[in-house]
Amino acid sequence: MSLRDDLQALVQDVGVHGPFVSLFMPVHPEDVTMEKDRAQFKSLVSQAQTEFGERFPDAEWRPYGEKFALILAERQLISGTNTSMAIIAGPDRVYQYFMRLPLNPEVKITENLYVLPIIENDQYNINYDLLALEKESFRVFSVHGHDVTEVDLPDKAPTKRSAAIGTELKNGSDLQRSSGTKGSSVFHGRDPKEEADRADEERYFKMVDDWVRANISVPTHARVILMAVDEVQGEYRKISKSGVLMDQPRVAKMPPKLTKDVLHDIAVDLEQELRTMAKGQLQKALDDARSGNRYSSATPDIARAAVEGRIDTLVVKRGASAHGAIGFDHTVDRESKEARANNLLNDIAVVVLGYGGHVFVQGDDGFKDKEVAHAILRGRIG
Numbered sequence: 001m002s003l004r005d006d007l008q009a010l011v012q013d014v015g016v017h018g019p020f021v022s023l024f025m026p027v028h029p030e031d032v033t034m035e036k037d038r039a040q041f042k043s044l045v046s047q048a049q050t051e052f053g054e055r056f057p058d059a060e061w062r063p064y065g066e067k068f069a070l071i072l073a074e075r076q077l078i079s080g081t082n083t084s085m086a087i088i089a090g091p092d093r094v095y096q097y098f099m100r101l102p103l104n105p106e107v108k109i110t111e112n113l114y115v116l117p118i119i120e121n122d123q124y125n126i127n128y129d130l131l132a133l134e135k136e137s138f139r140v141f142s143v144h145g146h147d148v149t150e151v152d153l154p155d156k157a158p159t160k161r162s163a164a165i166g167t168e169l170k171n172g173s174d175l176q177r178s179s180g181t182k183g184s185s186v187f188h189g190r191d192p193k194e195e196a197d198r199a200d201e202e203r204y205f206k207m208v209d210d211w212v213r214a215n216i217s218v219p220t221h222a223r224v225i226l227m228a229v230d231e232v233q234g235e236y237r238k239i240s241k242s243g244v245l246m247d248q249p250r251v252a253k254m255p256p257k258l259t260k261d262v263l264h265d266i267a268v269d270l271e272q273e274l275r276t277m278a279k280g281q282l283q284k285a286l287d288d289a290r291s292g293n294r295y296s297s298a299t300p301d302i303a304r305a306a307v308e309g310r311i312d313t314l315v316v317k318r319g320a321s322a323h324g325a326i327g328f329d330h331t332v333d334r335e336s337k338e339a340r341a342n343n344l345l346n347d348i349a350v351v352v353l354g355y356g357g358h359v360f361v362q363g364d365d366g367f368k369d370k371e372v373a374h375a376i377l378r379g380r381i382g
Helices: 003-011 035-055 062-072 116-122 161-165 192-217 230-239 260-291 299-307 344-354
Strands: 020-026 084-089 094-099 106-110 128-133 138-144 147-150 176-179 185-188 223-227 311-317 358-362 373-377
Touching: 020 035, 035 062, 035 106, 062 084, 062 094, 084 116, 094 116, 116 344, 116 358, 128 192, 128 260, 138 260, 147 260, 161 192, 192 230, 223 230, 260 311, 260 373, 299 311, 299 344, 299 373, 311 344, 344 358
Parallel strands: 128 223, 311 358
Antiparallel strands: 020 084, 020 106, 084 094, 128 138, 138 147, 176 185, 311 373
């Protein structure tokens, strides 16, 4: 499950209530002793305890302290090549995320889940399966960001063409002869082996596509990116009916060796292409919403539309803040001392996720002066 799916399930759980203590910090994978990370973590927990007591003097710190102590007792505070860690602790549960988004050390004590950094980290992390297809074989790799893992395929999977359809040559004696003019002989040829190879290739690609449909399309719905030379790309796409094969991007080559470094470089390039495509799709959706009178950039109107469940997509300006808070009863408070100390944009994001909407965090591009958010509405205004 992606972080986005995880967050959506979390905010839709009506039993999850605050206060919440959120810790954000960089981690250092190169530090094998983890002394720097542990010291930083302890410092953030101490800061959180102080701020928690000031913000919620009647709430008990002990459940939070116990959860942080368990995390500190783990053998490592890092995971893979991630550069940051986020921890969201509530009275009953704790959620820990490892991220590639660079983060500064920060503590957030809030009534609501604080999710904007996690959303920004995960918004364009598109997981997919990479189908490495050749005329004689195929392999599948599961890709999550830059992490590539080969899928251990079952014996019944048609991984080898020779085993899947055999090597029998069809129509092996099909060579036609006719008499030409003036006593010469003309042979009208069909190369039987070439025709048989072409037929077997089509049969094999059909078997691969059937396997992808049965084992990826139906159970996982994971999108598939095809890695193959141009000729194979064209032939396979002609017969593919899996429903999950992406038209773009595609990897129009087959490296001689699919080493860890080679696969990593391919994943990095694909991620950039997918991010560019996703940003373009989001911008088009915003433009269509503006022209279709389904758009708002006024924060009070966006907050009202959020609690009414009318926002399909929310785009928040990175680092932006607006005073206010949305309670668990969906009342919007912009006047109290607590509300003025809270970021309303985060609470709007939580509500939008709770209603099944989409949330993105973007830089300054596309925002006019004083704009801090865009909303694509589920219906026309007025």
